[in-house]
Amino acid sequence: MTQTPPPSKHVVIVGGGMVAQRLVEALRARDTAGAWRVTVFAEEPRSPYDRVALTSYFSARDPEELSLGDPALWDDPQVTLLKDCAIDSIDRAAQQVTDRLGRVWDYDELVLATGSDAAVPPIPGADLPGVFVYRTIDDVAALRGWVEERRKSGRPVRGAVIGGGLLGLEAAGALKALEVQATVIQSGTHLMNAQIDLGGGEALKRLINAMGIAVRVSTGTKEIRPSRRSGHVGRLDFTDGGRLDVDVVVLATGVRPRDELARVAGLPVGERGGAVVDLACHTEDPTIWAVGEVACIEGRCIGLVAPGYAMAEVVADRLLGGEATFPGADTATKLKLQGVDVASFGDAFAVTPGAMELVYADPVAGVYKKLVLSDDARTLLGGVFVGDASAFAGLRPLTGRELTGDPGAYLLPEGSAPAPGADLPDDANVCSCNNVTAGTVRGAVTEHGCTDLPAVKACTKAGTSCGSCLPLVKKIVTSELEKSGVTVSKALCEHFDLSRAQLFDAVRVTGLRTFSEIIARHGRGGRGCDICKPVIANILGSTGPEHVLAGEMAALQDTNDHVMANMQKDGSYSVVPRIAGGEITPEGLIAIGSVAQEFGLYTKITGGQRIDMFGARMDQLPAIWTRLVDAGFESGQAYGKSLRTVKSCVGSTWCRFGVQDSVGLAIELENRYRGLRSPHKFKLGVSGCARECAEARGKDVGVIATDKGWNMYVGGNGGFTPRHAQLLAEDLDTEALVRTIDRYLMYYIRTADRLQRTAPWMEEVEGGLEGVRQVIMEDSLGICADLDAAMAAHVDTYQDEWKATLDDPEKLRRFGSFINAPEETDRSFAYVAERGQARPATLAERESGAVLIAGTTLEVRS
């Protein structure tokens, strides 16, 4: 080595996929001295993206949603990313590569990360219009465009996926999501035959059928024939003489390593392709490496991202003088289809000599589970899970280790035995995509102060790629937090072991309608507290028509719900009448103004496009509301865990740019969901065009007009942790939009935790955004009719809480000032004037006697 720092050397990475990205990340993270300049040549015209999540592009449709890691990586001055710039040739002697534009680049080290492409089987007609592969964003976008074009005919679109492996089933799920009648054609004896055995494959077939996808196994495709009329794909002919009419075909028969550069450069390639490398990821040429799917390591190419990441880490280490070697491939896989749990890991086919198989099968429930154990039935070698993969995340890291206890317990139905997890050894790999061990996850809690799952994800990267390990990560985090004294139990409080969602189900199923009955049946004794009582009031409010102050319910309510106003810092209340969609007549404005004037209330316009009046004493609320109800107003539920407002821009009625009537829709939505009790307050927004003046993407449900209908976004909020809502569905007509919002809200209300807003709920709910989409738009859980009925019941039984209260002398009694002196006024309030209105006096002002106004009915001196 020289004495002065050497000028940085140049590493060229050929290929711009996930593994290339990981290599650059790893190198830049560790190369603090700046020894290496990196140039990445990507064939696709975009930065590396999450190919594993490709199917989610059907719902997200925004390539940015698939972006990986920190985009700042590509702004690093040591890193150059050349998109749409494939490398054509390598000159090993000169250590140069030539790109597709003929430019020549020198390298000190070269890394092949060209990945694979979809293998097109030698079937006649595989090049017809309407036949697609499933590998890149462009493939998926083209498939989607083709299907949408076909759908315009109004007749159902028929599709086939050739290949019944992991990718084929994902493609079939994607076709189903596009409302295509899909059939999976599998030449082998069962689905996913590379990962699971025959018994598992048969259980899987039943699950796939139940999703409305047809499956043909042991079926070879002889020819893809064109339609005589259009020349597009029209029919599949099978080797057994069968036929299937189709409008679209997806080929998912496997991948082929992109090893053409290696071949031309004279590097050795494997029997079934791929640049041959040793365990250091070195090819035969000392300056050329290969990583990811193009690398033939230990005699084979591996089409999974986790081993690719491991190879990237090896090369990064070696470039910096390390001695890392490839630790062996973790070939565990999990199918990413909502409602279908399939996973396999380790020696799933029990090829280890003497291996024993332990099988649990329930064909009725569509469940098949198998553990592969060593000959002494103690060491876990592998497993297959179909229909219930709850034990997968916990068992996979135990591969090659001795199991504690009876292995059969892991195969019992979900919930009847604790899945392993919290007690994993520190060196067990929990997240194989990002190579995170149980110890690292624990360290995030004990050393880095993370107190919840999102923080641990950000700190360790665990669960940020495919997400299949998240239940396990969560379990470890929970257990670690408990050890450090942080309570993370889902139990509501000391009176209930149930979480809010469990309690909600219990109330729905048992039909119990009073707190006393509910705590007697589901509680642990006692008379409740300020945690569980409002939650039960809220659940009863979401599930039944009773008034907030009906019977025993009144005693459960927080003071805001109890007096239907918002308590402020001095014990006075603020009053917010509903102004649906922010639309108000001049007469309405005058009525509110005159009420505020008469009662001496401070007025302010809220962020939700309505008017808040502050400084009302509790005993004044009925008189204030008598005036407001007479003027045609109703409660705005500003005090409730319920719908606040539907904010709107002025829309196409007045705006030069508006394309839909956003105010009209906002009023319709606000009147539909008003008074609906929910785990947390929620807000909606409607914008009349893409300019988005209503800031709808900052709402729990945001609606943005398009020239064809409405785009629906979900899971946004402002507040402490601002979130942008994510696109759920596009171009819905108003009826479909309202139905989808109905179901979204009801699904949230039923399953969210106490005080959990929609954004964190979407992070925790099974399947995330895509999962929610399948539940509410494709009815994957079969609950949509139930959700619709629940919302219809809410809409049918809505009543204005304030009007009903004013009509009931019994309910009005609670607003009295003193129980032994109802004519006396509470004199504890003190106000001073500021900018022409009253505000609560500070303690210093009270003590100095500077208080100008005692009580709120006196005129403000200004």
Added chain:
Amino acid sequence: MTLDAASHALPDAALPAATLLASGEPWLPVCALTDLAPERGAVALVDGVQVAVFRLADDTVHAVQQLDPFSGAYVMARGIVGTRGDAPTVASPMYKQVFDLRTGRCLETVGREPEHLSTWPVRVADGTVYVDRSTRSR
């Protein structure tokens, strides 16, 4: 009938409010038991002092100061009534501190320095609720 014993007596300084009782009678009737909703508070004026009165599910009645010591607002009667272990409690509606209704002790400070509530002995006789005006605990 139920009687809450106070730890020690502290007479109120000012007694300006009109009273229906002969002077010297410590038990002030404040309302009928049925005027109080179970597990919900109400406010009584006891010689000008605001007192929060709570009727529990078993018809026991407790009285504590209406002034919330943490916020300085007169709101305790509007808190949610419940239990902590065996202790009947009220939670301040303002910042959610929890107090033992029998003793006024703060059981949950929500991260603040503890402050406790004064209590008054309460008696229920013939369906009427009485507060002992002469005995305010500290």
